[in-house]
Amino acid sequence: xxxxxxxxxxxxxxxxxxxxxxxxxxxxxxxxxxxxxxxxxxxxxxxxxxxxxxxxxxxxxxxxxxxxxxxxxxxxxxxxxxxxxxxxxxxxxxxxxxxxxxxxxxxxxxxxxxxxxxxxxxxxxxxxxxxxxxxxxxxxxxxxxxxxxxxxxxxxxxxxxxxxxxxxxxxxxxxxxxxxxxxxxxxxxxxxxxxxxxxxx
Numbered sequence: 001x002x003x004x005x006x007x008x009x010x011x012x013x014x015x016x017x018x019x020x021x022x023x024x025x026x027x028x029x030x031x032x033x034x035x036x037x038x039x040x041x042x043x044x045x046x047x048x049x050x051x052x053x054x055x056x057x058x059x060x061x062x063x064x065x066x067x068x069x070x071x072x073x074x075x076x077x078x079x080x081x082x083x084x085x086x087x088x089x090x091x092x093x094x095x096x097x098x099x100x101x102x103x104x105x106x107x108x109x110x111x112x113x114x115x116x117x118x119x120x121x122x123x124x125x126x127x128x129x130x131x132x133x134x135x136x137x138x139x140x141x142x143x144x145x146x147x148x149x150x151x152x153x154x155x156x157x158x159x160x161x162x163x164x165x166x167x168x169x170x171x172x173x174x175x176x177x178x179x180x181x182x183x184x185x186x187x188x189x190x191x192x193x194x195x196x197x198x199x200x201x
Contacts, residue, residue, distance in 0.1 A: 011053075014045060014049050014053070015053045017043050017045070018039065018040075018043065018045070018049065018050055018053060018054070018060065019060075019063060019064055019067060021039050021042045021043050022034070022039050022060050022061070022063075022064050023064045023067070023068060023107070023111070024107075025038055025039060025042065026061060026064055026110065026111050026115065027106065027107030027110050027111055028107075028110075030110060030114070030115055031057075031061055031115040031118070031119050032115075034057075035057075036050055036056075036057050036060075039060070058119060061111075061115070061119055061120075062119075062120060062124070064111060065111055065112065065116055065119075065120065068107070068108065068111055068112060069112060069128065069131075070130065072099075072102045072103075072108060072112075073128075073130055073131055073134060075098065075102055076095055076098045076099050076102065076134075077134060079094055079095070079097075079098035080094050080095045080098065080138075083095075087141065087142060087145045087147060088142070088145075088147055088196070091138045091141060091142060092138075092142075092189065092192045092193075093189060095138065096185060096188050096189055096192070097185060099164060099167075100167060100168075100171065100181050100184060100185050100188070101181075103167065103168040103171055103172070103181075104171055104177060104178075104181050108168075109168075109171070109172035109177075110172075112168065112172075113168045113169050113171075113172035113173075114172055114173070117169075126162070126165065128161065131161050131164075132154075132157050132158055132161055133157075135153075135157040135160055135161055136153045136154060136157040139153040139156060139157060140153060142195075146197070147196055147197060148195045148196055148197060149195075149197060160191075160192075163188065163191060164188070167184045167188055170184055171184060
């Protein structure tokens with residue numbers, strides 16, 4: 001018996017398919033080179049479906065951007081949870097490494113770091129409440145573990161997020177991305193190390 005779907009379920013499936021197709025095409029071709037016709041023709045749906053769910057190409061790009069950004073953050077959180085070692089090794093070293101490895105993916109570079117700042121308002125591109133919350137929680141955990149000084153971490157989390165965004169930009173625009181990734185990882189870890197309390201003599 002053929003699968004049957006309600007109107008709402010079919011609408012959700014269409015929306016998801018549009019997101020997936022757009023993510024692939026934006027990642028491969030870039031925002032400017034990808035037309036709405038390219039996206040709908042790859043799925044065999046009407047342009048009206050795209051307009052219904054996302055308004056226009058810019059709205060679709062923003063949805064793809066936000067979904068990709070969320071999935072990359074989730075990957076970092078999962079990597080830190082699975083990492084071995086002490087609190088510093090898991091939250092700082094494994095977390096930094098996971099983020100920069102994710103930022104080195106071609107699709108991520110194109111959507112988040114090359115087209116993202118050009119297509120989206122700067123406030124939208126820079127702001128990420130989930131990332132701020134994750135960084136703040138990590139700092140609080142490090143403070144609880146006696147590794148950094150306890151203080152209000154809201155502003156510091158936002159400053160560190162700015163540094164992490166800049167790290168992604170540097171890698172995405174580098175001629176030698178692999179070498180830049182290694183350099184950025186070293187310097188990012190040194191930035192965090194500056195927060196670390198010295199053990200009692």
